[in-house]
Amino acid sequence: MEFFHSVSVDWLGKKWYFLAFSMIFSVAGVVSMAWHYKTIGSPVPLGVDFRGGTQVEVQFLETPDLNRIRQAVGAAGIKDADISIFGEAAKNDVLISLPEQLNEAALDTGRAQVEGALKAHYTSNFNVRSVQVVGPTVGHQLEKQATLATLYSMLGMLIYLWFRFQLIYGVAAVVACFHDTLITVGFFALTNQEISLTVIAAILTLVGYSMNDTIVVFDRIRENLRISRREPLPILVNRSINQTLSRTVLTSGLTFLTVLSLYVFGGQVLKGFSFALVVGILIGTYSSIAVAAPMLVAWQEWRAKKGKSTSLPAARR
Numbered sequence: 001m002e003f004f005h006s007v008s009v010d011w012l013g014k015k016w017y018f019l020a021f022s023m024i025f026s027v028a029g030v031v032s033m034a035w036h037y038k039t040i041g042s043p044v045p046l047g048v049d050f051r052g053g054t055q056v057e058v059q060f061l062e063t064p065d066l067n068r069i070r071q072a073v074g075a076a077g078i079k080d081a082d083i084s085i086f087g088e089a090a091k092n093d094v095l096i097s098l099p100e101q102l103n104e105a106a107l108d109t110g111r112a113q114v115e116g117a118l119k120a121h122y123t124s125n126f127n128v129r130s131v132q133v134v135g136p137t138v139g140h141q142l143e144k145q146a147t148l149a150t151l152y153s154m155l156g157m158l159i160y161l162w163f164r165f166q167l168i169y170g171v172a173a174v175v176a177c178f179h180d181t182l183i184t185v186g187f188f189a190l191t192n193q194e195i196s197l198t199v200i201a202a203i204l205t206l207v208g209y210s211m212n213d214t215i216v217v218f219d220r221i222r223e224n225l226r227i228s229r230r231e232p233l234p235i236l237v238n239r240s241i242n243q244t245l246s247r248t249v250l251t252s253g254l255t256f257l258t259v260l261s262l263y264v265f266g267g268q269v270l271k272g273f274s275f276a277l278v279v280g281i282l283i284g285t286y287s288s289i290a291v292a293a294p295m296l297v298a299w300q301e302w303r304a305k306k307g308k309s310t311s312l313p314a315a316r317r
Contacts, residue, residue, distance in 0.1 A: 010238055011242075021290075022179060025186065026182055029183055029185065033186065046143070046195055054132075057086055066084070083096050096114055098110050154177055158170040158171070171295070175292070176210060193275060202277050205280075206281070210288065213252070213288035214288040220241075241293055259274050
């Protein structure tokens, strides 16, 4: 199934517009992260998973209404609480994460705050099952591990593409993924939204998604190199992008509609996760066309100026 037939868009002719677009959002994100780091000590607002805090597990006899629970907690004067379903939905367990508390006395304080808020503003039978403190040390460890997980995933893909295609293909794909991650995290800083472990899971998903889109374009470039070895690379890259455009619109468009539905109808629990996917899929699709592929042409032009070989490997017969 194809949406577009005989497409002849000059994508590389618009490379300066693409570069300006990427620079604007990248710089805006970096400036916002620098401002957050100066004011709160972190490039982006962090969830309880990273900054530490008191977590209270509450079991309700009836199906809990998370919106009403948030209203009840807010009415009791508890700010920045993170409320989500915990475990299996049928067990009616809710995890209420309170802002950071730095000592074990927070166990009793957190229990009293939650019990008082629910008794005063939420008419339902409940039982506080457990209370625990996630200290700042654990939060910093999670933050470090999340960063390393993202970097290791990019390194692994670079090595794979190095052996599967050529080093320049891997470098271009990893630069595109780094571009996507930077802009996505920058959007969280610009909109002042917290990053939690679920958001990190979304970012890792986006790294793989963006890489897959880029590999599809690269594979078509290699196929066309085998067929039209004497054709100028810019023309060949443009044709390769146009040939995969229908596939890109179908897969990315349907995925985008799905995550957009999660963002609109998924509620507060899925807000951060779905927001990362919405932004990331748009930017990831854009980067496979406007960042990764033009890097191959820029690399070839740079080597030509140096008087070096400019050939890219073609697909095997």
